[in-house]
Amino acid sequence: MRDFLLKLKKPLNNQKGITNMIVLLIVLPVFLCITVMVVTLFVFIMRQAKLDDIKDRALQMAQNAGYVSPAIIADTKTKLASLGYPTVTKGGVTYPSFTGSTSIKVGKFDVDPTVKIVVQYPASDLVKLMAFFGVTSNEDAGYFFLEAYGRSEEK
Numbered sequence: 001m002r003d004f005l006l007k008l009k010k011p012l013n014n015q016k017g018i019t020n021m022i023v024l025l026i027v028l029p030v031f032l033c034i035t036v037m038v039v040t041l042f043v044f045i046m047r048q049a050k051l052d053d054i055k056d057r058a059l060q061m062a063q064n065a066g067y068v069s070p071a072i073i074a075d076t077k078t079k080l081a082s083l084g085y086p087t088v089t090k091g092g093v094t095y096p097s098f099t100g101s102t103s104i105k106v107g108k109f110d111v112d113p114t115v116k117i118v119v120q121y122p123a124s125d126l127v128k129l130m131a132f133f134g135v136t137s138n139e140d141a142g143y144f145f146l147e148a149y150g151r152s153e154e155k
Helices: 002-013 015-065 070-083 126-133
Strands: 088-090 093-095 114-122 143-151
Touching: 015 070, 015 114, 015 143, 070 114, 093 114
Parallel strands: none
Antiparallel strands: 088 093, 114 143
16 A cells, blocks of 8 residues: 555656646647737738728729729729628628719819729628637627729829
């Protein structure tokens, strides 16, 4: 019996190994959570930057054409769909929406040669991601509202 008790006590003598195991069990989950948060933040920042690039390209094409043509709208919708923002209907409105954009041709020498492009799309819903952490919300996620002005180059 004495030998059995000594064998049970022996693993507890390795206190450095137990300390390392406890530290590993605390540090590893914290490190993984921080890594996931950084990757998620990076993805959202890069998607926002791509949205701005798409808006800038659409504005450049609208400046050359003098207005936001159906071809520009189709090209922008295609680029948004490739980025992960497909055409959706929310509340009876189809998004991406170009309401408020210049739809009448504006010339370079007109009194007001300003070309305006407006792209509106429902925002990414972080509530779904935050539900993993126990955070719930009934608020609407809102909308991306991209607006840009330029000068028409159409003669």
